[in-house]
Amino acid sequence: MIVANRKSLGEILEMLKPYRKVLLLGCNECVTVCAVGGEREVGVLASELRLSRAREGQEIEVREQTLERQCDYEYIDQVRPFVGEYEVILSMACGAGIQYVAERYRDKLVLPAVNTTFLGVTLEQGVWSERCQGCGECVLHLTGGVCPIARCAKSLLNGPCGGSSNGKCEVDKELDCGWQLIIDRLRELGQMDRYEEIIPVKDWSPARDGGPRKRVREDLRL
Amino acid sequence: MRLNYPPNVKVVRVPCTGRVDVLLILRAFESGVDGVYLAGCLEGECHFLRGNLRAKKRVEYVKALLEEVGLGAGRIEMYNMSSAQGQRFAEVAREMTERIRALGPSPVKKSLKREL
Numbered sequence: 001m002i003v004a005n006r007k008s009l010g011e012i013l014e015m016l017k018p019y020r021k022v023l024l025l026g027c028n029e030c031v032t033v034c035a036v037g038g039e040r041e042v043g044v045l046a047s048e049l050r051l052s053r054a055r056e057g058q059e060i061e062v063r064e065q066t067l068e069r070q071c072d073y074e075y076i077d078q079v080r081p082f083v084g085e086y087e088v089i090l091s092m093a094c095g096a097g098i099q100y101v102a103e104r105y106r107d108k109l110v111l112p113a114v115n116t117t118f119l120g121v122t123l124e125q126g127v128w129s130e131r132c133q134g135c136g137e138c139v140l141h142l143t144g145g146v147c148p149i150a151r152c153a154k155s156l157l158n159g160p161c162g163g164s165s166n167g168k169c170e171v172d173k174e175l176d177c178g179w180q181l182i183i184d185r186l187r188e189l190g191q192m193d194r195y196e197e198i199i200p201v202k203d204w205s206p207a208r209d210g211g212p213r214k215r216v217r218e219d220l221r222l
Numbered sequence: 223m224r225l226n227y228p229p230n231v232k233v234v235r236v237p238c239t240g241r242v243d244v245l246l247i248l249r250a251f252e253s254g255v256d257g258v259y260l261a262g263c264l265e266g267e268c269h270f271l272r273g274n275l276r277a278k279k280r281v282e283y284v285k286a287l288l289e290e291v292g293l294g295a296g297r298i299e300m301y302n303m304s305s306a307q308g309q310r311f312a313e314v315a316r317e318m319t320e321r322i323r324a325l326g327p328s329p330v331k332k333s334l335k336r337e338l
Contacts (some may be wrong), residue, residue, distance in 0.1 A: 009290040040245065044287070047248035051291045054252075054333035 001030035001121075002094040003128045004037065004114040008043065009048050015111045016090065018057055022049070023079065024113075025064035025087035026094035034128050036114050037092030039066040045092065045113060070097025076104045083108060119150075136213065137207030142199055144185035152178030157199040223308045227315035236301040238299075239263070247284050247298065254331040258323035261311065263267025264302050274302060296325055 005109050013185075016022060024046050032038030046062040053060040063086065067075040070093035083089070088109045091098040095116040102110035118130040133150045139157070140147060149155045153171040161180030161212070163170030167180040233257075237244055239262035250258050260281060262274035278300045285295035299318060303310040 009287075042247060043245045047245065047252055048287060048291050049247070050252055051330055054330040055292050057329075057333055059333075186227060 001033050001119070001129070002035045002096075002116060003118050003120045004031055004094055004116045005113055005154070005190065006041070006092075007112065008034050009045075009052065012045070012090070012111075012113055013049070013052055016049070016060075019087045020059045021086045021088075023065065023089045023148055024049075025089060025091045025093065025174075026064070027069065027070045027091075028066055028068050029071075029093075031093055031097075031114065032123070034120075034122070035126070038096075039064075042066050042092060045090075055177060057183050065158055067093075070094075073100065073104055076102050080105075109193050133206075135202075135204070137203060139199065139202070142194060142197075144189055144191060144194070146178065146182045146185050148178055148182060150178075151176070151181060159198045168205075225308055225312040227242060227312040228319040231315045236266065238273035239277035240268070240270055242277050244280055244284055244287070246279075249258050251288070251293060251297070251328065251330060254328060254334045256328045256331075257299075257318060257325070259299045259301055259314070259318045261301050261303055261314065264304050267304065293330070294325065295330065296301065296321065297328070305313070 024042055026037050026039055026042035028038060031041075035041065036156055041066045045064060046064045049060055049062050049184060056195050060138070063082070065079055066079060069075045070091060079189050086108075088111060089101060089105065090111045091101050092102070092113045095112070096112070102108070105189070108134055119132040120128050120130045123129050133155075135149050146159055146160055148159060152159055153169050153175070154161060154181065159182070160177050161179075164177040164180055167173040167177055169177045183192075183195060186195050204210075239260045244258055247258050256276045260277050262277050263269070265278075267275045281298055281300040284298050288297055299300060299321075301318075302316045303314065
């Protein structure tokens with residue numbers, strides 16, 4: 001899932017300073033699962049905004065609305081009947097959702113309430129961890145199912161580097177060395193011969209280096 | 223026991239403090255209350271095993287939120303007491319009332335009055 005972090009209330013209040021009527025949009029997908037922008041978080045942020053403004057003796061009207069997704073226009077269009085009643089849209093979706101809402105309502109200012117952070121997994125209730133950087137050319141078949149791009153601080157394809165110590169990364173003592181994880185896993189799988197093979201230089205053009213990416217499946221197009 | 227406690231304390235009954243959601247507390251502040259405290263069972267004696275421990279964490283979370291909002295973390299607290307500790311219940315009610323009185327009325331209340 002896409003994992004995000006809530007922006008601080010101070011930052012959000014600063015963005016909203018000139019506005020009194022706000023449409024607060026949550027998203028039922030990834031940001032709900034990582035507890036940052038779902039219906040509950042929309043409720044909490046709306047409450048925080050009302051309390052802050054009330055404390056300063058100022059008014060604010062916040063309409064709470066959580067869409068099924070903000071990355072599909074069918075759902076974004078559900079707020080069209082009343083979007084005009086609000087001065088500004090505050091979105092709690094990931095960066096993709098926020099931008100798509102802005103694209104659908106070109107005359108509305110759309111503000112981000114979260115910082116989109118990574119593609120990751122739920123380690124345990126309330127703990128999320130990065131696993132993928134969407135580099136466009138997966139190498140997990142070579143590295144025992146552990147991604148060297150996302151999990152090595154240097155994204156080394158042939159590691160570890162000299163900063164690996166007792167299985168931890170020099171960047172942070174709490175952080176597992178990605179290449180230690182790869183070697184441990186290859187050993188468990190009996191595939192240590194793979195470790196001997198040099199992985200050639202990666203083609204980064206399918207990653208962000210080739211510019212914004214697009215995927216088309218002609219058979220699905222209407 | 224015929225114990226007295228300040229009449230400003232309004233008791234909201236819940237099956238377990240684990241039922242108390244962050245939003246419930248925030249809504250209470252939005253409605254203009256000056257302070258909130260949770261009276262949970264003693265730690266380790268939750269009938270639902272972890273209800274009071276979860277409530278404790280949520281109270282900590284709400285403290286941070288109230289600090290951000292500007293109402294101050296002092297307006298919320300978590301207490302633990304058993305159902306046999308009526309004395310303690312009254313003591314906590316007095317303690318919290320004094321604390322909130324020292325902090326003064328919630329600044330949110332002024333805005334609410336204006337709306338009325």
